[in-house]
Amino acid sequence: xxxxxxxxxxxxxxxxxxxxxxxxxxxxxxxxxxxxxxxxxxxxxxxxxxxxxxxxxxxxxxxxxxxxxxxxxxxxxxxxxxxxxxxxxxxxxxxxxxxxxxxxxxxxxxxxxxx
Amino acid sequence: xxxxxxxxxxxxxxxxxxxxxxxxxxxxxxxxxxxxxxxxxxxxxxxxxxxxxxxxxxxxxxxxxxxxxxxxxxxxxxxxxxxxxxxxxxxxxxxxxxxxxxxxxxxxxxxxx
Numbered sequence: 001x002x003x004x005x006x007x008x009x010x011x012x013x014x015x016x017x018x019x020x021x022x023x024x025x026x027x028x029x030x031x032x033x034x035x036x037x038x039x040x041x042x043x044x045x046x047x048x049x050x051x052x053x054x055x056x057x058x059x060x061x062x063x064x065x066x067x068x069x070x071x072x073x074x075x076x077x078x079x080x081x082x083x084x085x086x087x088x089x090x091x092x093x094x095x096x097x098x099x100x101x102x103x104x105x106x107x108x109x110x111x112x113x114x115x
Numbered sequence: 116x117x118x119x120x121x122x123x124x125x126x127x128x129x130x131x132x133x134x135x136x137x138x139x140x141x142x143x144x145x146x147x148x149x150x151x152x153x154x155x156x157x158x159x160x161x162x163x164x165x166x167x168x169x170x171x172x173x174x175x176x177x178x179x180x181x182x183x184x185x186x187x188x189x190x191x192x193x194x195x196x197x198x199x200x201x202x203x204x205x206x207x208x209x210x211x212x213x214x215x216x217x218x219x220x221x222x223x224x225x226x227x228x
Contacts, residue, residue: 035215043204048215102208108158
């Protein structure tokens, strides 16, 4: 499976600031997704990161709050903007490899705590 | 969109016994159903999956069954061991893979020694 690197692995942020999370994959992948996992909860899809075009957001998530970039097949960023304590979560990058039919693999996650 | 329900939320079993976790899905077009195991502080790890063209799949102590008519699928773990303790998530994939996975709420499996 692909090796997925996320950074930062964790951070403590002040209310009102923004933080960008990076996801780097060691091979070309077809699909890249960003998930959020709030404490003790399940995984919720934020958006699909589309190469060279705007991300596709799920209901309840908007581009102004979670801008996403995907300049190529191996890299994506998620920004959490104007953070509040409610944004304290683990944010996970996930990928589907070329030729696969559904299998998703996850990065280690970025644990954000907003004070 | 897809909706996945998972039960139970917590399951405690004696070491060596079997554990069963059940999920239902809403979208009849969903065709791929993976199960993930997440240990505390770790990423979700794919442990087994099943596609809609088969009814059962087994990998050592782990098996998954799928009933397309009833739209439910289950994870079976036999001869449970302490290292099986974790949170397990079921998921369903619809939209030809372009929509990402929809996850159940998770089951906290506790293996009692």
